[in-house]
Amino acid sequence: MAALIIGWDPGQPGWTGVYAADVETVRRTGVVRQEWQVPGDPALVEGLDVWLLAVGARPAQHGLIGHGTLAAIRSPTCSEAGSVEIDVDLDLLLPRGDQVPCADVAGRLPDLRTGEPPVRFIDGPAELAVRMLWAEANPPDRASLDPLPGALPASAVRRVPVNGFERDQDLRRVAMAHRGSVCHACGLDPEQVYGIEGPAVMQVHHITPHAHLEAGYEVDPLVDLIPLCPTCHVVAHSRWPEPYGVEDIRTMLRGAGFLRGSVLTPEQLESEAAAARILGT
Template sequence: MTAVVLTWSPDHRGWPGHYPGAVQRVQETGGLVLQWTIEGLAELPLRSDAWLLGQGDPHRWGVTGHGILTSDPNDGAGDALLELDCLLPFGDGIPIHRLLQAVPEVNWSKPPATQLLPPEYEGPMRTLWSEHVAPASASIDPPSGMLPAQALKRSFVNRFEHDPDATRVAVAHHGSQCRACGFDFEVKYGKRATDLIHVHHVVPAAQLTVSYELDPVADLIPLCPNCHFMAHSRHPHPYSVAELRAMIDDGGHLPGTIVTEQQLRAEAFAQRLAEE
């Protein structure tokens, strides 16, 4: 796995856009894709970890974000797509003195625009990032950047989908069955699984604005983890619940296999929902 440090600063290498707005967008939607110019490296494998090093006032320098370098849209022009999954306000990043202690082989004080992170320091960098970010997160999921890219399947999820109050209102109105396949945790596993159903935002996260106000009944719909994962497997516009039902209706079994009663019930449930 290759990791790279990308440097930006308000004075010299400016952020491609409005930085505070980008921070808010990542916090609200779980991710942001930017076009980033890669300088000084002739070859850089795609799917590389990218750590964002912000500069400015020496007391505010530090690593402010993490992402993955994905496709190269300009075929050798030096630009790549940077898929951000965490971005901190400038000044809240990992400070330079901690970076120098944990990862001394990187030029943190006077860095070039792009530099490789030595392979032996990829683990310490992830650990340092996790220790810095995790205390501010109430999620049970590992902090973004803690695991290498090949260990992850990225799914951009809106923060409203993790709001416990909104979830309770949505489930109270819609019921606890998955609205795509009909799966019910309580029916399958009993009382201990009563509150495990996910909720899904029916409006794509990319379309939400800062002034957006959540309506749990209209905007959130219960989905089981499998259907929720499938919905977000298309980015940035998730599959709709109607599209999930159509997939279930067209699927259900592999060629040459016997369809079970459970599969037939799921297909029938999806068909009924589609006809509502």
């Protein structure tokens, strides 16, 4: 697989908008588009992985700071012979100061120059090395099924629409702090079953009817988001357009002979057995 590394000097014009605001936009919506001027090359194809490398006058701020894909190739520019304008859909931007240091990048790509904005194609072992470095430096949220943008080659990734209210980690934390980490449908307590890391698997279900999602709607995580285990969450969304509610799922479980409750620990089972022996039952 091939990829393109674009050097970006934050001290120079060229970024459309405000970088810090775009970091938040990517976090909320998943993508932000930027335009770049690069040398024309037959290797430029839509869908190509693009890495953003911060360079410039402040070496302490040099490093890998973003990932995206080449969305479109425009006509050659008039300002510089042999150059083309491209659109890059950036799907992960790190805040300034959180970039992967150039010292680490140089350890994988020792011939990469960071003193001036480079535009460079990489493939084979070099492309894999950059991707692995990025994945190691930016672990995803615990229990996330979504790969970190850039951790997989573009050919292995497909973008799908999701409910942003259910995927927003800040909203999820607020909802679970308010309602707890037990599934509100089946009663699964993930911490009791899987240990201290268990609550990380819990998801939140957005219960506001679609008809109420008008322009200007703002989600209230204390009211609109309900903790569900992954299985019950899939069941909830198995009906369209209006998902099943929590009570609907509870009714299904009761009809199947399922009883809400908790899993007994070995100590509790031993205590029950001892009580039965004492009672002679």
